[in-house]
Amino acid sequence: MDGMILTHVIGWGLGIVLFFAALVLYNEKKSKQATIPHMILRLDYLVILYTGFVLLWRYFDASGSSFTVQAIIKGVAGLLVIVCMEMILVKMKKEKSAKAWWIIFFIALVITLLLGFGILPMGFLPA
Numbered sequence: 001m002d003g004m005i006l007t008h009v010i011g012w013g014l015g016i017v018l019f020f021a022a023l024v025l026y027n028e029k030k031s032k033q034a035t036i037p038h039m040i041l042r043l044d045y046l047v048i049l050y051t052g053f054v055l056l057w058r059y060f061d062a063s064g065s066s067f068t069v070q071a072i073i074k075g076v077a078g079l080l081v082i083v084c085m086e087m088i089l090v091k092m093k094k095e096k097s098a099k100a101w102w103i104i105f106f107i108a109l110v111i112t113l114l115l116g117f118g119i120l121p122m123g124f125l126p127a
């Protein structure tokens with residue numbers, strides 16, 4: 001496993017922890033405290049995006065890859081996961097329903113993890 005994959009995995013691993021921390025605090029109406037994990041999460045989005053796009057770029061090299069389409073779908077699903085996390089937290093903060101975003105979140109997360117771990121070849125789990 002190389003450093004870019006490792007950084008990507010640390011990025012989204014940390015992201016999920018921060019997301020749940022902010023979620024719990026917003027849920028307890030501790031909006032002020034929730035801002036801390038929420039802001040760190042927003043910085044972490046940049047790590048996930050940067051490493052994700054660098055990894056994606058590898059599937060566009062001259063030699064051609066048989067996984068380019070899967071990698072693009074993985075990128076779109078990953079992007080959707082980030083959009084959903086942000087939308088869910090903003091809805092929670094405003095005390096509005098985030099139900100639709102939760103549904104998209106779980107679908108996108110399953111697709112992201114299946115493609116990332118199961119199908120794309122550079123993962124650290126045996127495909």
Ligand code: HEM
Pocket residue numbers: 005008009012015048049051052053055056057071074075076078079081082112113115116117120121122123124125
């Ligand atoms: C929260 C959002 C995201 C999650 C949970 C996630 C999850 C993962 C996982 C589980 C892997 C496989 C790592 C491994 O097995 O070593 C991976 C790899 C990858 N991700 Fe993400 N990712 C996210 C966002 C993104 C974004 C936004 C992009 C692109 C724009 C992206 C592009 C990629 C690419 C190209 C790979 C390389 C797969 C390979 O070559 O095996 N990811 N990601």
